[in-house]
Structure formats: structure tokens, C-alpha cells
Amino acid sequence: EVKNPGAIESLFQRLIAQDRASLAKAITLVESTHPQRQKQAQLLLTKVLSHMREHDQHHLKGPRSFRIGLSGPPGAGKSTFIEVFGKHLTSIGHRVAVLAVDPSSSTTGGSLLGDKTRMPELSRDMSAYIRPSPSAGTLGGVTRTTNEAIVLCEGGGFDVILVETVGVGQSEFAVADMVDMFCLLIPPAGGDELQGIKKGIVEVADYVVVNKSDGDLVPAARRIQAEYTSALKFMRPRSKVWKPKVTRISSLDKSGIPELWETLKEFKNLTLAEGELTARREKQLNLWFRSHIRDHIMGRFERQPHIQRLLPEMENLVTRALVTPGLAADYMLEQFLGGSGDS
């Protein structure tokens, strides 16, 4: 029932032959909400997943790709860092994909994460691929399509996948769940820095990177490094085998970048040897599965005419505190399940 499977097979072949235009086309396909294209996207992903499984089976050391999440407040220097870090990686033979997760970008109109102009050199590098955040959709939708884009990039031969997000909202937690290692990039700016960044996000960080440790900012960067180092001592680590580390770098001077990559590799090797990397990958697949279900059910719910008629009225009652959100939800679900005739 998938339309034009031949076209999908040929897209798959061009994708695994590392054709960049085909990768872009493939990601656009998974981002599509059109039911027929969604089916084509799933066929393509089936091919890519099985290709990657075979690929990794011959590679006894486990998954070849490394999925790294990078978050940090606006102005921390994420784009400057990704440019420098990405160039370092391609210079030593890696192929780097940069994906952005920013569900708010469509509404705030702020500068788009993954915007190529923020990383001019890397975007001209043939061993790198930069993809902005899908602008439309809920966090759930963006999460799902990012999971799928990661797999497509791996199919296209990219071995380091950087998933960038801003340090606001829930998107950082979503990103932490779709990567092998989660890094937090912070600036040394004065004030009570630990207050500025959500405590919860520090808890899921495997690595805290203090950027801008150069010139006059070095003492402040040292202070922040010490603060985070002691704060992390009191937090329950996410990993059983890895103690979160705090480092200082300068994206401007390009100092500390090769050492940072060594630490990331150390993390990957250790978690791989201890079976934790595989466990994280399994969890990623499971969350991807769940987000499909959630997306699909919400989509059906919101498209049902009966629900569409009732929803504004119920929202009005809820926001005026005349009905509890829980009761309103129960009522709507009863209407939905009764009305769809398949409960």
C-alpha cells in the first residue's frame, strides 16, 4: 500500500551512497505529515535501520555512530563551538551531522538553531551536514522526526551526530533522551550562574563545558568550573559507570577542543564496554516508538470533528477554573472513544 516503492528504494540507494541531496530529501520525507508520505518514510526507515544493523554487526565494537546532545543558554557560544568542534572532527576524518531541536523557533521568530549562517565554515565542509529544526509542530512531533533524522544521517555515512538545542523549555530533556551523551555548554558570565540554568538539566548532563575561558574571562570560567564540579558531587549521576566531568574551553581560541573530543571518546568507549551505550540505544528506540503512538493518538483526537467542536468550550471551562483539568480530560476522552466507534 506504499505508493511508488521503487522511488523509495532508489532514494535509499542514493542515501547510503552518501549523496547529500538525498539525505535532505529523506529528512523532508520523515518530517512530512502527509499520510502517504509518512508510509513512504517508514519504508525508507525500515531499509535504513536494517542496513545499519548489518553495518554494525560487522563492527564488533558496537554502534559506529556517536550521538551527542548539546544544550546551553542563548549566547553560551553553541554555534561558535559547533563550528570549531565540527571542523576539528572533519579534519581528523569524521563525518559530522548537526541537527537542531527547537520547537519554539516557529513562534518566537528568533534565530534558527542550525541556521547555516551561524556556522559558515562548517556548512561549506563536504564532510559536514547541517539541518535546521523542523519549524512546525509540537515538541513530541519534533522529537520523533529528530530521532528519524538521526538514523537517516547515520545511513548517509555520518558517524558523529550532534543534536543541538537551546536551554529553554522541555526540549533539552527530550534531546537528552535521544543521544548517547548529553553535554551542557555554559558561559562564564558573572552572577549566580547555577540559578540561571535549570537544576534538572545539570542532573542529566554527562559533561559540562565552560566556554569562553579566554582573556579576562579565565578567572570567571575557573570559578564556574569549580562551582559546577562541587554541585555535581551532590547530584545522582545518570550513569553507573561515568562520573560527569566539568571542563573549560575557548571556542574563540580553539583551545581545549582536541582534549574535549578525547573525553567524549573515553565516554563512548567506557559506556560501550559496560553495556550502557546499548541500553541507551534501546531506550531511545523505545521512546521513539512511544512518541509515534502519542503523536498518532493526539492527531486522531484533534482531527475528530466532534472533538474539534467541543474542545474550545472545554478549554474555556478549564481556564476559568470551572472544571478541573482532570475531569475535563476524562469527559473529552469519553466523547472521543465513544464517538470513534472503536473503543
Ligand code: GDP
Ligand atoms: P549561541 O547563542 O549559544 O549559539 O552563541 P554564539 O555562538 O552565537 O556566541 C555568542 C557570542 O559569544 C558571540 O558573540 C561569540 O563570538 C561569543 N563567543 C562564542 N564563543 C566564545 C569564546 O570561546 N570566547 C569568547 N570570548 N567569546 C565567545
